[in-house]
Amino acid sequence: MTTPRDLLVSTMDVESSRPVEQGDLSLALAGAELIDLCDGQAIVLDGDRILPGAQQDLGDRLLDEAVSSLIRQEPYESVEDWLWRRGRGLSSAYLTALEAAGQVIRPRHQWIPFRSDAASLADSPARRHAADRWTSGEPVLAFLAAAVGIHDEPAEEVASLVDDAVVTVLAAVNDAVRELEAVRQRRSIEDAAFDNIWRGQ
Template sequence: MTTPRDLLIVAMDMAPDRPVERGDLSLALAGAEVLDLLAAQAIRLDDDHLVPGYRPAIADRLLDEAAESLVREAPYESIGDWLWRRGNGLSAAYVAALEAEGQLTRQRRRGIPFRTGQMVLVDSPARRQATERWTSDEPLLAALAAAVGVRGRQGGDPPDVDDDAVETVLAAVNDALVELEAVRQRRAIEDAAFDNIWRGV
């Protein structure tokens, strides 16, 4: 399993009553991909830019797609630009991948045989692995989950990360999430103003 898959499983498992916003999750998943690519030495950071390294064989299809889509010419791509480009619709792609692999199933609604319900996780080795990583307070997963509002059992801050490159990626994820929330608030204000105009007509 990969960090993005573990993050998706944790987000679905630990916040079933208050689902994580899809846009927030997509940005965090893109950040998780960067962290896994760093760990695989497929990229390195030059300040806040992603510099491709050697091209390793990656078994996970989506993570392999991420490696394939890296900008390979200078001045390369900033982490922030990557998060917005790669993150576009990424949560839906990971959900679809887990569903295709049988890791997710649609919960049927009682009495409505032809309507599909919400997606639920099945009991699987992947789910158990993600849960084990989560309960052990693994710093990367804990930090990414906290960024999208999923807190550990203790409810405190996630453990510190002792790696400058990882801290740079996590900071970029948090900055992107703040920017996305600002966009949401701006749209809400604009929509409210538009509604007020029509009420006055």
């Protein structure tokens, strides 16, 4: 299992006080990919720039797809730009991959488009692996889960357990999720104002 898959499984398996926004999850999954690409030496971070490393087969279709989409010319891509570009629709891609692997089950005759309650996790080694990683309090998964709102913000000292590249990615994920939330709030206010105009208020 990879960090993105563990994150997606955790968001489906762990109770949360609010639904996970698909945009937030997609940004976090893109960040999780970068962390795994660093671990696999497929990339190196130079500050916030993503430098391609040795091209190799990482044994996961979506991670290999991520490697093939890297920008390989200077000045290279920033972590922030990667999150927004790679993250577009990424939660749906990972859910489809889990479903294809038999790790997610959809109810038969499901006519409603994607909803968080329209799919459930199968009992599988992948699910148990993600649960073990979750219950152990593994810092990367804990930070990413906090970013999408299914976990409290980890204690600051946890950051000392990961390297600088991981800290850079996690900080960028947090910033991107906050930016997306600000956009949602702005649109909500604009929509409410538009409704009030039509109501003559």
